[in-house]
Amino acid sequence: MRKYLYLIISLLFGTFSLLQAQAIREGDRFYDGSTLYTVREVRMGTIIYMADASGEEELTLEQWGSSPGVYRLRPSRNADDPKYGAEFGCRVNYVSYPDNKYLEVIGDNDQVLKVLPLVRPMDDLAAGSLWYDGSLVFDANPDEDGSVRMTAMAEGEEHEFLLTPAAAGTDLFDVSDGPNGAVNKFDDAAYARRLRQDGLDVICFYDKRNRLTDVMQATQTWDSQELNVKQWMALLCGKYKTEGGTDAVLGEARFEYKGKVIPVKPVTFNGMVTGVIDFGEAGPFVGLLEAVPTQEGLLLTEVKMEDGQPWFERTVSSFSLKWAGDQSRFGFTRDILLIGVLHRYDKPLLRVMRNAILAAHGYTFQSKDLKSYFEAQPWYHPAANNASVKLSLLEQLNVSLIQAAERAE
Numbered sequence: 001m002r003k004y005l006y007l008i009i010s011l012l013f014g015t016f017s018l019l020q021a022q023a024i025r026e027g028d029r030f031y032d033g034s035t036l037y038t039v040r041e042v043r044m045g046t047i048i049y050m051a052d053a054s055g056e057e058e059l060t061l062e063q064w065g066s067s068p069g070v071y072r073l074r075p076s077r078n079a080d081d082p083k084y085g086a087e088f089g090c091r092v093n094y095v096s097y098p099d100n101k102y103l104e105v106i107g108d109n110d111q112v113l114k115v116l117p118l119v120r121p122m123d124d125l126a127a128g129s130l131w132y133d134g135s136l137v138f139d140a141n142p143d144e145d146g147s148v149r150m151t152a153m154a155e156g157e158e159h160e161f162l163l164t165p166a167a168a169g170t171d172l173f174d175v176s177d178g179p180n181g182a183v184n185k186f187d188d189a190a191y192a193r194r195l196r197q198d199g200l201d202v203i204c205f206y207d208k209r210n211r212l213t214d215v216m217q218a219t220q221t222w223d224s225q226e227l228n229v230k231q232w233m234a235l236l237c238g239k240y241k242t243e244g245g246t247d248a249v250l251g252e253a254r255f256e257y258k259g260k261v262i263p264v265k266p267v268t269f270n271g272m273v274t275g276v277i278d279f280g281e282a283g284p285f286v287g288l289l290e291a292v293p294t295q296e297g298l299l300l301t302e303v304k305m306e307d308g309q310p311w312f313e314r315t316v317s318s319f320s321l322k323w324a325g326d327q328s329r330f331g332f333t334r335d336i337l338l339i340g341v342l343h344r345y346d347k348p349l350l351r352v353m354r355n356a357i358l359a360a361h362g363y364t365f366q367s368k369d370l371k372s373y374f375e376a377q378p379w380y381h382p383a384a385n386n387a388s389v390k391l392s393l394l395e396q397l398n399v400s401l402i403q404a405a406e407r408a409e
Contacts, residue, residue: 015388023068024048024061024094030103030116031166032084037116049076059083061092069094074104084114098396099195099204099212105228115210122171122194124148125163131203131216133185134231134340135272137224140344152224155270158182163192163203171195175205179338186214198393202337211407212404214398215339226269230275231341233266234332235296236291240321242284246323250298255300257284270311276303285319293345297323325400327379330356333398342405354402361389 028039030050032158035057037050048071049168058079061071071092073082082088090113091106101118124146130141136152136159143149144178160178169221177301185190189205196202201218221227233252242246242257250257255264262283267276275292277300279285280340289300290312298321299390305312323329330353355370362383365371374380391399 029119029167029170030059031119031170031172032114032116033166036119036167047074051078059232064091069096078391086113095210097400098391098393099400100193100206100210102210110309116193117166117170117193119167119170119171121169122196124169125194130219130222130225132219132339133214133216135224135228136185137219137222141367144187148173151178151182154224159185161186163306166191173203189213195393200337200393202397204397211404212397213404215337215397215401217337217339225268226342228271228273229266229268231336231339232275233294234336234339237332238329239326240297240326241324243320243322246284247324248284250321252263254384255279255285267305269308272310274305274310274312276305289319290314293329293349294320295329295349297321297329328356328360331360333357334360334392334395337394338398338401342402344407345405347406350402350406354399354406357391357399358389360392363389 019314024039024042026039026042030037035052037052037057037059039048039050041049043049046063046293049062051058056078058076060074060079061077062074064070064072072118073088073090073092073096075088082090085103086107093106095104096100103114103116104112105114107113116248118399122351125140125351126140131138131140131150136154138150138159141149141151146168147162150161150163150290152159158180160180160182162176162178163173164176166172166174171194173192173194175186175192177184177187186205188207190208190210190226192203192205194203195199203216204212207213230252237250237252240250242248246258250264250279253264255262260283263280265278267274267278267288271314273292276288277291281287285300288302288303288305292299292301299318300321300398301318303312304315319365319379333356345353352370352373355365355374359374359377359380363386364382365374384396
């Protein structure tokens with residue numbers, strides 16, 4: 001119980017984990033790894049009766065007090081003995097995130113005994129459909145058994161993994177190595193699910209604690225380098241002021257300064273972004289510069305780099321650009337899915353990026369440093385209360401992806 005109370009407190013005052021209380025409905029289906037349960041009846045709004053297709057396997061839950069989303073496991077006609085090593089009367093949490101919903105069967109000492117994800121109907125992954133993970137574009141290859149082999153090539157090395165539906169025609173997948181022994185980038189995933197909502201079509205990967213770790217997004221583009229460059233430059237583009245106070249605008253392939261338009265080119269290596277931009281010889285910044293986002297703007301550091309090599313050496317010369325846009329420095333988080341880029345940034349910057357998503361909607365912060373930082377931003381306008389702050393699915397996914405990057409070593 002103490003753990004559950006801490007979860008609620010952290011929701012209100014901490015990381016804004018986006019946990020939402022929603023009701024279980026008739027027709028909802030939950031999968032325990034072997035049995036697919038369908039909610040047959042919701043009695044009096046408090047008793048949830050579910051069973052498998054044959055009716056021989058049952059689970060019955062009863063709402064626990066007035067706490068939304070909290071139930072107890074109770075006996076029923078064909079359930080004389082509790083499952084999963086649980087006891088009748090133990091707590092069952094219905095956890096509802098925008099991208100993932102599941103039941104947690106809780107045993108002694110708040111130990112999670114079993115997780116049953118909510119399973120939604122979903123179209124099969126089409127043969128030849130393309131999926132971008134932030135660095136590579138994977139090709140979907142369905143098999144007759146219902147599994148889908150996802151393949152990509154990088155530097156002559158094959159990447160491959162299998163998605164096997166937990167039940168035919170559903171959004172939930174087991175993740176495993178492919179049959180050819182190729183590299184599996186997602187070998188740590190406990191499971192995956194496809195999500196189609198609000199114009200997004202994504203495959204979300206989760207760890208054993210049901211936390212989002214990676215996302216693949218449907219794309220029509222084969223060229224991973226094009227996608228990598230576009231996503232990285234979206235983190236950098238915008239209006240700035242130089243250290244001397246001169247207005248400057250960085251675009252995807254141009255730098256505007258004192259009325260001049262100067263072509264710039266991101267430096268890549270085998271399709272991957274190096275973090276370096278070639279500013280040419282005609283502007284205020286000359287040659288190759290590493291571009292690193294900061295809380296206040298952008299840090300440009302001159303580098304030495306050999307042709308055809310991804311490595312570079314920083315020099316002592318650097319330049320700061322201060323953000324001068326009329327929206328959040330991190331407004332890109334409302335437009336793009338942050339896949340494959342977050343490993344470049346340190347945890348303090350990631351924390352500001354994550355909370356900037358909330359700040360753009362007027363979220364009021366309890367933390368003194370965040371409160372001070374965002375109240376100093378001209379675009380920040382606190383909402384009347386945090387209950388009015390609503391994020392889009394894209395923003396919610398980005399919050400979870402940034403949290404995953406913050407957890408990484």
